[in-house]
Amino acid sequence: MTDVVIIGGGIAGIAACAQIAPHLKVTLLEAEPELCYHSSGRSAATFIEDYGNRVTKELNKESLTFLKSESQGFLKKRGLLLIGKYGEEKEFQTDAGDLGLAHISFDEAFQLLPSLKQEGITRQAYRPDVYDIDTNKLFEYYRKIALENGAQIRKKTKLIGAYLQNNKWKIKSSNGDLSASIMINAAGAWADQVAEFCGISKLNIIPYKRSIARMQAPKGVDVQNWPMLDGVGETWYAKPDAGNLIISPADKQMVSAHDAWADDATLAAGIQSFQGVVNFPINRMLSNWAGLRSFAPDENLVIGPDKNNSSFFWFAGQGGYGFQTAAAASQLLSDLLLEKNVSVDSEILEALLPGRF
Numbered sequence: 001m002t003d004v005v006i007i008g009g010g011i012a013g014i015a016a017c018a019q020i021a022p023h024l025k026v027t028l029l030e031a032e033p034e035l036c037y038h039s040s041g042r043s044a045a046t047f048i049e050d051y052g053n054r055v056t057k058e059l060n061k062e063s064l065t066f067l068k069s070e071s072q073g074f075l076k077k078r079g080l081l082l083i084g085k086y087g088e089e090k091e092f093q094t095d096a097g098d099l100g101l102a103h104i105s106f107d108e109a110f111q112l113l114p115s116l117k118q119e120g121i122t123r124q125a126y127r128p129d130v131y132d133i134d135t136n137k138l139f140e141y142y143r144k145i146a147l148e149n150g151a152q153i154r155k156k157t158k159l160i161g162a163y164l165q166n167n168k169w170k171i172k173s174s175n176g177d178l179s180a181s182i183m184i185n186a187a188g189a190w191a192d193q194v195a196e197f198c199g200i201s202k203l204n205i206i207p208y209k210r211s212i213a214r215m216q217a218p219k220g221v222d223v224q225n226w227p228m229l230d231g232v233g234e235t236w237y238a239k240p241d242a243g244n245l246i247i248s249p250a251d252k253q254m255v256s257a258h259d260a261w262a263d264d265a266t267l268a269a270g271i272q273s274f275q276g277v278v279n280f281p282i283n284r285m286l287s288n289w290a291g292l293r294s295f296a297p298d299e300n301l302v303i304g305p306d307k308n309n310s311s312f313f314w315f316a317g318q319g320g321y322g323f324q325t326a327a328a329a330s331q332l333l334s335d336l337l338l339e340k341n342v343s344v345d346s347e348i349l350e351a352l353l354p355g356r357f
């Protein structure tokens with residue numbers, strides 16, 4: 001018997017587990033043999049405070065203090081350079097405004113990225129306070145707290161059905177039955193499926209595939225301290241990764257929940273865009289992958305009790321922001337579940353609660 005069952009062992013599930021385990025008996029179920037196997041193992045590990053819609057930006061901001069705090073040190077300064085080409089001037093302006101970037105000259109951009117091609121580039125904008133997130137460290141930080149507080153983590157354990165009996169969830173899993181008073185749905189791309197397994201109406205949380213190629217940096221080009229590069233209209237991005245480069249075509253293909261993989265044509269589009277702004281050829285792919293970014297219809301996260309069943313909590317729709325929002329989002333989930341005061345204002349709370357649908 002446990003108080004709370006969490007479904008999903010990605011960053012959402014493990015952060016929720018760490019927040020709640022000091023207060024209640026928690027068991028986390030993960031279908032895969034390893035934690036962090038799906039989206040959480042496939043991200044670009046970046047923190048951009050002004051990435052996402054208005055509601056997401058509030059969660060980013062709230063998370064930043066925690067991520068920056070000296071004893072944790074989960075962030076490393078990277079910077080973000082937006083590059084505009086002929087014909088993209090209007091969209092460039094919008095992106096620079098949304099992401100909080102300041103216009104800089106070509107020479108200033110060249111200082112940041114000495115391989116920048118001048119030809120075809122008409123605009124540059126930059127902000128220094130964009131960070132790499134040490135996602136492994138963050139995940140392990142939460143896992144350690146969860147375990148130290150007695151949480152049970154069961155891998156290779158897929159929830160396959162659940163029903164309420166006398167105010168207790170009777171849960172059927174691929175690895176035996178259990179029961180709990182509260183269920184938390186942190187199943188990422190499978191959030192709607194998990195809800196339906198529990199007899200709860202789905203919220204139309206849709207997964208979109210996004211791909212990344214890891215490319216070898218050419219000999220003699222030190223990319224280590226480059227900023228992250230962003231194409232206008234979120235059409236591609238690239239950033240250094242352990243001496244090499246990761247390049248994403250920033251694809252947004254609507255799919256059903258599955259173990260995602262990248263296809264060559266999609267990756268090639270991103271590599272070509274990147275190739276258009278640097279003055280060296282890039283051709284050796286070291287590896288590639290794809291993952292699912294899952295969004296609710298309004299693209300806000302979904303945090304809190306289901307509107308028809310207060311013992312079923314949603315912690316879903318993390319989209320492309322699951323790591324950068326994890327601290328604030330899991331705190332909010334835990335405060336709601338433990339019936340404590342929440343730190344976000346009421347308008348933001350309303351925009352996150354499942355009852356908005």
Ligand SMILES: Cc1cc2nc3c(=O)[nH]c(=O)nc-3n(C[C@H](O)[C@H](O)[C@H](O)COP(=O)(O)OP(=O)(O)OC[C@H]3O[C@@H](n4cnc5c(N)ncnc54)[C@H](O)[C@@H]3O)c2cc1C
Nearest residue numbers: 008010012031039040044045046159188291321322323324
């Ligand atoms: C290419 C890419 C780049 C990204 N870049 C960034 C970035 O730079 N910064 C950022 O903050 N975010 C980024 N993201 C988004 C981030 O990775 C996600 O928002 C986050 O990982 C979602 O975490 P999650 O725990 O909700 O989902 P997941 O990590 O997918 O975890 C859900 C888990 O639930 C399990 N599960 C599902 N059904 C069941 C069941 N029935 N029983 C038991 N377990 C079940 C699954 O096996 C899975 O492990 C990126 C995503 C992608 C794909």
